Amino acid sequence: MIGIHSVVRGVGSYLPQKVLTNADLAEMVDTSDEWIVQRTGIKERHVAAEGEFTSALGLKAAQAALADAGLVADDIDLIILATSTPDQTFPATAVTIQSELGITRGAAFDLQAVCSGFVFAIATADAHLRTGAFKRALVIGAETFSRILDWNDRGTCVLFGDGAGAIVLEGVPADEAKGRGVLTSHLRSDGRHRSKLFVDGGPSSTGTVGHLRMEGREVFKHAVGMITDVIVDAFAATGESAETIDWFVPHQANRRIIDASAQKLGIAPEKVVTTVQSHGNTSAASIPLALDVARKDGRIKPGDLVLLEAMGGGFTWGSALLRW
Structure with missing residues (x-):
């Protein structure tokens, strides 16, 4: 088949x-x-x-x-x-x-x-x-x-x-x-960290919507290591590397996390797509928003190798590598 x-x-x-x-x-x-x-x-x-x-x-x-x-x-x-x-x-x-x-x-x-x-x-x-x-x-x-x-x-x-x-x-x-499409994806979760980033409400617990609560320093401390973990897995699965990817489109949570992750992985700054300055953290919307910006301004072109990554409450984190 x-x-x-x-x-x-x-x-x-x-x-x-x-x-x-x-x-x-x-x-x-x-x-x-x-x-x-x-x-x-x-x-x-x-x-x-x-x-x-x-x-x-x-x-x-x-x-x-x-x-x-x-x-x-x-x-x-x-x-x-x-x-x-x-x-x-x-x-x-x-x-x-x-x-x-x-x-x-x-x-x-x-x-x-x-x-x-x-x-x-x-x-x-x-x-x-x-x-x-x-x-x-x-x-x-x-x-x-x-x-x-x-x-x-x-x-x-x-x-x-x-x-x-x-x-x-x-x-x-x-x-x-012809080689285009989703090449690999790697997903992780670790519920031990759920209290570090959560909403203090819900239908079953409080019957209310609640508000977002975050231990900012704890999230930052874990973020870079978790992000690089799934990216290393993506590279291992495909034989690609920081040198061979064309664009790195991370979750737009915090410019310091983005920069530290790229530096740790050896991804050149000019390959990193950032929109956090104008969008803030839009959670699950941040990566596709950034993809659209980079596609429309001519950076992402057909055939480009694009690396995606994100980390969120749970903690959850993951990567996807695709050929545009």
């Missing part, structure tokens, strides 16, 4: 219109532009409008990805939405997007791995496409983290933003793919 590769057909993104700058935040909590930039690299972030839900952001990113792929909604038979901020406890926000797109076949579901969600979703979609059970997948990362922030906590409210990004993956016979 001829193997199937999951090839990227299109990419799209959406950011809410409202921009929240560091100066704006300095009027809300005891902070400053200098303090935020020095510690995180973030200068501004986008915030969803009242009544603008995660599904609305995800829908617009999905429509942009379909247009970029030259496809219509009916060409899609699988939707995987990575999010930690669904519209409702259930049903899955993915089915709302499915309905809004007018798709009535195939499957749609949410995947929750916090900031690692998009990498986990790519791996999941790739596994389904390789079986031949589905032909084309919309893989979406969409978040409205502004809804779960404690706006009096300067240690967390300055970090996060809202947004959405999406890619279209298509299952293509290996001989037609």
Whole structure:
């Protein structure tokens, strides 16, 4: 049997219109532009409008990805939405997007791995496409983290933003793919660290939504080692290296984490795609948002080798290596 590769057909993104700058935040909590930039690299972030839900952001990113792929909604038979901020406890926000797109076949579901969600979703979609059970997948990362922030906590409210990004993956016979597609993915979790980054609410525990809580120093301490672990695995699985990749597109959590990870791996700074300065940490949306920026400005081109990585609450972390 001829193997199937999951090839990227299109990419799209959406950011809410409202921009929240560091100066704006300095009027809300005891902070400053200098303090935020020095510690995180973030200068501004986008915030969803009242009544603008995660599904609305995800829908617009999905429509942009379909247009970029030259496809219509009916060409899609699988939707995987990575999010930690669904519209409702259930049903899955993915089915709302499915309905809004007018798709009535195939499957749609949410995947929750916090900031690692998009990498986990790519791996999941790739596994389904390789079986031949589905032909084309919309893989979406969409978040409205502004809804779960404690706006009096300067240690967390300055970090996060809202947004959405999406890619279209298509299952293509290996001989037609000609080396393109998802080459490998590596996923990890370690629940011993769940109290270091979590939301203090939930349907089963408190019956409330809750707010994001984080032990910032602990997260930073673990991040670089965990990130490099799964990237080393990706290189070992494919024979690629820091020298052979064209682009490194990490989760946009913190500029210091991004820089330290790239340095530890020996990835040249000019290969690193960073959007954290203008988007903040958009959790599962950050990688597809960055992919769309780098594709649109001409950096990522067909045939390029693109390395993705992320780490999130749980802890969860993962990598994916793909040929564009």
